[in-house]
Amino acid sequence: MAVYTELPDAELASFLAAYDLGSLEQITGICAGTENSNFFLDTQGGRFVLTIFERLPRESIPYYLHVTEWLSQHGIPCPAPVHSRAGEILGTLCGKPAAIVQRLAGQSIEGRVPNEAEISALGQLLARMHLAGRGFPEEHPNPAGLGWCQETGRRLFPKLSPAERELLADERETQKQWPRDKLPGGVIHADLFPDNVLFQGNTITGTIDYYYAGDDAWLYDLAIVANAWCSFPDGSLDKNLAAILWQAYESVRPFERREHGLWFPYMRAAALRFWLLRLEAKHFPRGGQLTELRDPEEYQRILERRREFC
Numbered sequence: 001m002a003v004y005t006e007l008p009d010a011e012l013a014s015f016l017a018a019y020d021l022g023s024l025e026q027i028t029g030i031c032a033g034t035e036n037s038n039f040f041l042d043t044q045g046g047r048f049v050l051t052i053f054e055r056l057p058r059e060s061i062p063y064y065l066h067v068t069e070w071l072s073q074h075g076i077p078c079p080a081p082v083h084s085r086a087g088e089i090l091g092t093l094c095g096k097p098a099a100i101v102q103r104l105a106g107q108s109i110e111g112r113v114p115n116e117a118e119i120s121a122l123g124q125l126l127a128r129m130h131l132a133g134r135g136f137p138e139e140h141p142n143p144a145g146l147g148w149c150q151e152t153g154r155r156l157f158p159k160l161s162p163a164e165r166e167l168l169a170d171e172r173e174t175q176k177q178w179p180r181d182k183l184p185g186g187v188i189h190a191d192l193f194p195d196n197v198l199f200q201g202n203t204i205t206g207t208i209d210y211y212y213a214g215d216d217a218w219l220y221d222l223a224i225v226a227n228a229w230c231s232f233p234d235g236s237l238d239k240n241l242a243a244i245l246w247q248a249y250e251s252v253r254p255f256e257r258r259e260h261g262l263w264f265p266y267m268r269a270a271a272l273r274f275w276l277l278r279l280e281a282k283h284f285p286r287g288g289q290l291t292e293l294r295d296p297e298e299y300q301r302i303l304e305r306r307r308e309f310c
C-alpha cells in the first residue's frame with residue numbers, strides 16, 4: 001500500500017486552493033508504487049495524480065518535474081506537472097513536497113510476458129523519448145552512473161557472500177573498460193521497467209516514474225529496458241524479443257557505428273546497476289523502509305547470463 005501520509009480534508013483543501021482545478025470530486029489512494037504517497041485526484045477540471053514525495057530531497061524534485069514537462073511538450077506520453085496559479089509545480093502538503101500531475105490512461109502489463117507489438121512500441125517510444133530530450137536545458141549526470149556503481153559496490157562488499165564478492169570484484173574491474181561519456185546520449189529514463197509503462201492495447205499511453213532520470217548514454221537506457229523486458233526467469237536473454245526491441249528503436253534513431261560493439265557490455269552494466277540497487281536496499285535499509293524489497297538474485301542471474309556474451 002503506497003499511501004504513507006494521511007490527508008486531512010482541510011490540508012488538502014488549502015493545497016488545492018492554490019490551483020485552478022475547480023472543486024474536488026474524488027480523491028483515492030493508489031495502492032501500487034512504493035516510494036511515494038500517490039492519489040488519483042478528480043476535480044471539475046479533470047483527472048490528475050497527486051504525489052506526496054516521501055524520499056526525495058525537496059531540492060532534487062524540480063528537475064524530474066521539468067523533465068516530464070519538457071518531454072510531454074515534445075510529444076512523449078508522460079505526466080506533465082500542473083502549475084499552480086502562482087506558476088509553481090512543487091508545493092507543500094502535510095509538511096512534505098507535493099505535486100499534481102496529469103493522469104494518464106492505460107494499464108501496465110507487469111507480470112506477464114510482453115507481446116511483440118508491445119515490445120516494438122516500447123523500442124520506438126524509447127528512441128522518441130531520447131530524441132525529444134535533446135535541447136532540454138538542465139544538466140543532471142546520471143546519479144547512478146559508473147561512479148555510483150563503484151562506490152556502492154565498495155560499501156556492499158563486506159556484506160556479501162564469497163561468491164557474490166568474487167562476481168562483484170570482477171564486475172567492478174571489468175566494467176571500467178566501458179565508459180559511456182563519449183557515446184550519443186542525453187536525458188535517459190533509467191528505470192523504464194514494466195511497472196512504469198502504461199498501455200492501451202498495443203499503444204503506449206504513459207511512461208511514469210522519472211525519478212532515476214539523468215544524463216547518460218542512450219544505448220545504456222535501451223540496455224536497461226532490454227534486461228527488464230526481455231529476460232527469461234533464469235536470467236537469459238529472450239533474443240527474439242530483444243531483437244524486436246533493438247530494431248524498433250533503430251527504426252527511429254539509427255545507431256552510430258561507435259555504439260555497435262557496446263550492446264552486450266551495456267546490458268551487463270545495466271544488470272550490475274540493478275543488482276547493486278537491490279542489494280543496497282537489502283543490506284542498507286533506509287530508516288522506516290518504505291521500499292518493497294525486490295529480489296537481488298533476479299538481477300544476479302541476469303548479470304551472470306550477460307557475462308556470457310562479453
Ligand SMILES: Nc1ncnc2c1ncn2[C@@H]1O[C@H](COP(=O)(O)OP(=O)(O)OP(=O)(O)O)[C@@H](O)[C@H]1O
Nearest residue numbers: 002030032033034035036049079102103104208209
Ligand atoms: N500520471 C499517472 N497517470 C496514471 N497513473 C499513474 C500516474 N502516476 C502513477 N500512476 C499509478 O500509480 C501507481 C504508482 O505510481 P508510481 O509507480 O509512480 O509509484 P511511486 O511510489 O511514486 O514509485 P515506485 O514505483 O518507484 O515505487 C502506478 O503503478 C500507476 O498505476
Ligand SMILES: N[C@@H](CCO)C(=O)O
Nearest residue numbers: 191193274277278294
Ligand atoms: N525498477 C527497479 C526499482 C526502482 O524503481 C527494480 O526493479 O529494481
